[in-house]
Amino acid sequence: MADQDQDFQLSNVQGDILIGLSKITEIFYFFQITNPAAFQSQLPNLTPLITTADKATGEKEAIRAFKVRKQQKLSGIITGDVLPVVGVNIAFSQKGLVKLGVIPAGTDALDEPLFAAGQKSDAFALADKGVGDSPEKFTPDWDEAFLQQTHEIHGVLLVTGGSFDMVNDKLDAIKAIFTVDNASSIAEVATLAGDVRPGKEKGHEHFGYKDGISQPAIKGVDDVDGKKPLPGQTLVDLGVALVGRGKDVENHPKRAPWAKDGSFLAFRKLPQFVPEFDKFLVDNSKPIEDDFPDAPNPADILGARMVGRWKSGAPLRITPLADDKELADDPLRNNKFKFNPDSQEMCPFAAHIRKMNPRKDLLKFGPSEATVDPHLILRRGIPFGPEVTTEEKLTKRTKYERGLYFVSYQSDLQQGFSFLQKAWANNPAFPFPKNPGVENFQPGFDPIIGQVHGEVRAMTGHNDDATDESLPLERQWVQSKGGEYFFSPSIKALRTVLAGQPEPTPTQ
Numbered sequence: 345m346a347d348q349d350q351d352f353q354l355s356n357v358q359g360d361i362l363i364g365l366s367k368i369t370e371i372f373y374f375f376q377i378t379n380p381a382a383f384q385s386q387l388p389n390l391t392p393l394i395t396t397a398d399k400a401t402g403e404k405e406a407i408r409a410f411k412v413r414k415q416q417k418l419s420g421i422i423t424g425d426v427l428p429v430v431g432v433n434i435a436f437s438q439k440g441l442v443k444l445g446v447i448p449a450g451t452d453a454l455d456e457p458l459f460a461a462g463q464k465s466d467a468f469a470l471a472d473k474g475v476g477d478s479p480e481k482f483t484p485d486w487d488e489a490f491l492q493q494t495h496e497i498h499g500v501l502l503v504t505g506g507s508f509d510m511v512n513d514k515l516d517a518i519k520a521i522f523t524v525d526n527a528s529s530i531a532e533v534a535t536l537a538g539d540v541r542p543g544k545e546k547g548h549e550h551f552g553y554k555d556g557i558s559q560p561a562i563k564g565v566d567d568v569d570g571k572k573p574l575p576g577q578t579l580v581d582l583g584v585a586l587v588g589r590g591k592d593v594e595n596h597p598k599r600a601p602w603a604k605d606g607s608f609l610a611f612r613k614l615p616q617f618v619p620e621f622d623k624f625l626v627d628n629s630k631p632i633e634d635d636f637p638d639a640p641n642p643a644d645i646l647g648a649r650m651v652g653r654w655k656s657g658a659p660l661r662i663t664p665l666a667d668d669k670e671l672a673d674d675p676l677r678n679n680k681f682k683f684n685p686d687s688q689e690m691c692p693f694a695a696h697i698r699k700m701n702p703r704k705d706l707l708k709f710g711p712s713e714a715t716v717d718p719h720l721i722l723r724r725g726i727p728f729g730p731e732v733t734t735e736e737k738l739t740k741r742t743k744y745e746r747g748l749y750f751v752s753y754q755s756d757l758q759q760g761f762s763f764l765q766k767a768w769a770n771n772p773a774f775p776f777p778k779n780p781g782v783e784n785f786q787p788g789f790d791p792i793i794g795q796v797h798g799e800v801r802a803m804t805g806h807n808d809d810a811t812d813e814s815l816p817l818e819r820q821w822v823q824s825k826g827g828e829y830f831f832s833p834s835i836k837a838l839r840t841v842l843a844g845q846p847e848p849t850p851t852q
């Protein structure tokens with residue numbers, strides 16, 4: 345850990361950033377601040393309820409121990425299926441910080457232009473669907489709440505827990521903090537609720553693939569007190585996650601000092617067209633020639649080649665021909681792989697996980713610390729919407745909205761979420777193979793999240809016998825319905841600047 349990070353404490357950081365709040369259910373309560381002075385006087389009553397990173401760590405351990413006891417049927421004294429653990433975090437948009445008078449209007453006090461402008465201004469560059477052929481004239485095809493034409497979004501409360509009742513009770517208690525004499529200092533803009541999927545699909549996103557397997561490890565958090573990164577897990581600088589730490593200090597010397605130990609939160613509502621995705625896999629998969637016992641079905645192979653992992657989570661780079669559930673469930677092996685920058689036979693260059701974390705693909709451009717690590721993000725999303733119904737399966741058409749509430753934390757949006765979406769997922773030339781072998785070769789778009797205005801996307805590598813062959817991807821199966829960029833401040837900042845008190849001093 346760098347010298348300037350010796351004072352770092354998990355208790356000063358909100359829990360969802362570095363550790364992740366424990367969640368079966370999560371509510372995102374997007375709010376407007378209607379009375380800034382009242383809000384600032386009430387905020388000190390919320391701050392003690394915020395789940396800090398050290399608290400989140402303790403709760404994760406308690407939940408793990410509870411699950412073990414449950415498995416051993418020793419949980420006698422604890423009734424119910426889940427521990428009554430509820431998590432609370434809060435984050436603010438630029439408009440919210442301006443409304444509170446923390447940032448002067450029209451400035452970029454956090455030295456983060458995408459945050460200052462808001463996600464709607466970034467929608468054209470992200471290649472979200474919409475109307476208008478330039479960023480200025482563009483109106484994205486987003487949900488009304490995120491267009492913010494009538495109500496600005498000033499902040500978001502993240503409330504997580506083991507059941508809707510737990511989470512709703514906590515949200516009511518929070519709303520009560522901001523209400524005096526029936527007058528509230530905040531107003532709801534939208535409330536979105538996400539759920540971990542039921543039964544065997546727990547931990548899987550709606551296309552059916554296990555999610556949350558690969559996350560970067562953080563220096564000073566995951567390599568202290570006897571902990572060490574898992575095999576294959578990248579250990580990144582603390583400043584990749586937190587503002588005012590590690591390399592973030594030299595990259596952004598102009599940031600407001602109170603922003604230290606905070607992180608930028610990118611929220612995206614990403615509906616998924618599951619029956620249509622499944623139909624595409626069936627229609628476009630090639631029959632298996634050398635059949636063998638337990639051979640996967642052709643649609644599963646194509647799907648795995650689009651994601652880079654089998655539905656179980658087993659990485660194609662280790663097991664390209666068939667799923668391997670044991671490997672998938674083994675944290676000591678399921679990330680222990682590097683890509684071969686010369687080849688996409690085992691895993692397509694365009695596969696979602698290869699686009700998002702090219703591991704050793706970029707070595708010819710320099711060390712991973714410079715080429716890949718600054719772009720690693722901490723993902724904390726949750727699925728939303730019902731399971732696919734029989735009717736939807738039969739008609740192969742989506743009737744009910746479902747998808748992913750994508751959440752990522754990073755110290756720098758331009759290097760993190762926004763870069764991954766624009767420079768890698770949406771860029772058919774990325775990654776740049778060392779020896780393409782074919783003139784003008786392009787790996788293609790990330791088939792899961794890649795986007796482009798007005799073109800049909802394509803990918804290569806879907807066919808392991810002819811990896812240069814191009815597969816047109818007839819539509820996007822993930823389509824953004826909007827979002828916002830937020831800043832998740834430190835506990836010290838919540839106690840001081842955000843509550844209308846003087847800035848924290850370095851020793852505070």
Ligand code: HEM
Pocket residue numbers: 549550551553554555556557558559614615616651653696697698700701721723747748750761764765769792793822
């Ligand atoms: C509905 C949309 C999405 C779906 C269905 C999806 C699905 C997945 C799945 C199944 C994995 C593999 C499991 C894992 O390694 O944790 C994964 C990994 C990942 N995704 Fe996504 N994802 C979506 C959106 C996004 C977006 C918008 C981004 C960022 C722009 C992103 C970035 C990543 C990253 C960084 C990884 C880890 C790659 C690695 O380190 O190997 N994903 N995603």
